[in-house]
Amino acid sequence: MARNTSRRPRARSTGRRRTHQEQRTQARPRRERLYGAHAVAAALANPSRRCHRLIATQEGADLLAERIDARALPLAARALLDAPQIASRQDVAALLPDGAVHQGIVLETAPLPAVDLASACRGLAPGEGGPRTVVVLDQVTDPHNVGAILRSAAAFAVGAVVVQDRHSPQGAGALAKAASGALETVPLARVVNIARALIVLKELGYWCLGLDQDAADPIEAIPVKAPLALVLGAEGEGMRRLTRERCDLTARIPMPGAMASLNVSNAAAIALYEVARR
Numbered sequence: 001m002a003r004n005t006s007r008r009p010r011a012r013s014t015g016r017r018r019t020h021q022e023q024r025t026q027a028r029p030r031r032e033r034l035y036g037a038h039a040v041a042a043a044l045a046n047p048s049r050r051c052h053r054l055i056a057t058q059e060g061a062d063l064l065a066e067r068i069d070a071r072a073l074p075l076a077a078r079a080l081l082d083a084p085q086i087a088s089r090q091d092v093a094a095l096l097p098d099g100a101v102h103q104g105i106v107l108e109t110a111p112l113p114a115v116d117l118a119s120a121c122r123g124l125a126p127g128e129g130g131p132r133t134v135v136v137l138d139q140v141t142d143p144h145n146v147g148a149i150l151r152s153a154a155a156f157a158v159g160a161v162v163v164q165d166r167h168s169p170q171g172a173g174a175l176a177k178a179a180s181g182a183l184e185t186v187p188l189a190r191v192v193n194i195a196r197a198l199i200v201l202k203e204l205g206y207w208c209l210g211l212d213q214d215a216a217d218p219i220e221a222i223p224v225k226a227p228l229a230l231v232l233g234a235e236g237e238g239m240r241r242l243t244r245e246r247c248d249l250t251a252r253i254p255m256p257g258a259m260a261s262l263n264v265s266n267a268a269a270i271a272l273y274e275v276a277r278r
Contacts, residue, residue: 032111032172033095035102041068042181043107044077049184050110054080057089060104080107097173112171115189117197120160121204121227132226133275134201136162136208138194138243139234140264143169147178148265149232154182156272162197162229165190198246201229210239210247211271213261219251219271224278230271235264 031052034043041064043049056064061084070078095106121134135158140146146161146169153161168190169175176183191197198208207225211232231247233239244250253262253270262270 030110031108032170034107034109034172034176035096035100035105036177036180037063037067037103037105038180039176039183040064040105040107042184043109043176044068044073044081046112046184047074049077049112051077051080051107052110053108054084055087055092055095055106055108056084057092057104058086060092060102061086063103064105100173101177109172112183112188115160115187117160117162117189117191118200118204120187120189121201121206133158133228133230133272134160134162134206135268135272136194136197136201136229136231137164137168137264138231138239139164139167139237140232141167141169141234143173143175144178145235145263145265147175147180147183149268150175150179150182150186150188152265152269152272153186154179155269156276158186158272160187160189162189162191162194164194165192194240195242195246198229198231198243202246208247208249210244210250211253211267212238212244212250213252214238215250215252217249217251218254219274220254222249222251224275228275230268230275232264232268232271235261 034040040054044051045068064081068081070081073081089104092102092104092106093100096102133156135149135153137146137149140149140163146163150161171183171188201208206227206229208229208231209222209224211219211230231239231243233243253267255262
């Protein structure tokens with residue numbers, strides 16, 4: 001008897017395709033670990049942060065209790081602070097990457113909700129009364145640098161930090177530790193494409209200034225306009241060509257000494273100070 005070799009037609013999917021935002025959200029880990037007193041204290045105080053478990057040495061738990069006013073915490077975070085899971089220093093260290101400076105404190109949490117670029121930055125436009133600067137990072141991949149930039153952003157009242165999702169570290173671990181709590185107060189918007197994000201910011205009224213050590217003008221000579229998107233590229237490579245082309249103007253930080261470049265987080269802090277003093 002002859003075999004039926006005809007193929008059954010493939011059923012067509014009736015469901016809609018997932019958006020990139022939904023794919024990213026599904027791919028994100030359900031839990032992440034923060035460590036260190038500043039990062040954990042800020043996360044516990046953040047009502048947008050869902051905290052699941054606090055693991056600490058007795059010394060770490062005491063340190064955290066000294067730094068936090070429990071009465072100001074959300075109820076779930078207050079319960080964790082009142083009854084942490086006490087562990088040895090070795091057990092705490094085993095939960096983290098080698099060399100993590102944890103101070104005997106680890107917090108297991110859900111990731112922060114995703115931040116939409118337009119929603120985060122729309123309220124910073126002229127007449128809204130909020131911060132007038134956002135920082136855009138083009139392929140800055142080191143978590144310590146991104147965390148340090150977030151910390152400077154918090155110090156200078158920056159409204160948001162924008163990173164490319166595919167070329168940026170996760171918002172936990174070393175990044176959160178370096179941010180020293182700023183991850184909980186400065187929105188971190190992840191986008192698919194930095195060049196397109198600059199177009200969105202321009203449509204919202206932003207003026208885009210790129211830091212480029214080969215630029216003709218020093219930053220103090222640039223007439224800064226608000227609201228401002230300050231754009232920084234990766235160390236060594238700087239901004240990519242298309243990112244640079246999307247900037248309205250580029251500027252450099254003058255360095256008369258023997259060293260011709262700065263760590264990107266240091267450059268961000270200097271540029272933010274220069275912008276803030278105008």
